Amino acid sequence: LAKTTQPISMDSYEGQEVNITCSHNNIATNDYITWYQQFPSQGPRFIIQGYKTKVTNEVASLFIPADRKSSTLSLPRVSLSDTAVYYCLVGTNYGGSQGNLIFGKGTKLSVKP
């Protein structure tokens, strides 16, 4: 079971690019990396998922180096509405159980004007 480590909190200003790095040193071959976003008093919502290299969607980019021992969620030009907690999860696409996924405390991103 791959454990993840991410910063407890980060501060940024509107318009800046924010990069949140997650470490997962014992990631397994069949593991994928998934990021969720949670606003206060709301349930988390899926942002992006990737296996290797780079994935981009309309919300964010996910960079995964060749050794896959870490990943970086990149949020371009953040706004105040991006203030939220961001969770990094590592899970397998072969067997396993979502009960093994650990959300932890995530990274609390605060965007200031």
Add this chain to the structure above:
Amino acid sequence: DSGVTQTPKHLITATGQRVTLRCSPRSGDLSVYWYQQSLDQGLQFLIQYYNGEERAKGNILERFSAQQFPDLHSELNLSSLELGDSALYFCASTVGLAETDTQYFGPGTRLTVL
């Protein structure tokens, strides 16, 4: 809107009481998960059901129980409530069992135990 519904939105009760939280998964999703989130804490996985059967258990207290019904909705029962049970309870659903399946979360039920 994730398509997952939870009722009630808020619940206030007293210590020692019993409550039932309800969750309806997204149409087509067979798997339901329950999470507890206390103030400033991360999401704690409680239990998972798939097509009516229990599939995984997290740190769920013996005072808590859950079930998934034939129509796939799920209920989380919390009994002998204590002050420390005050939290947000989220339900999530996925189409299948893979860890890579996207979890769709409901809006949560805020439980306050006085």
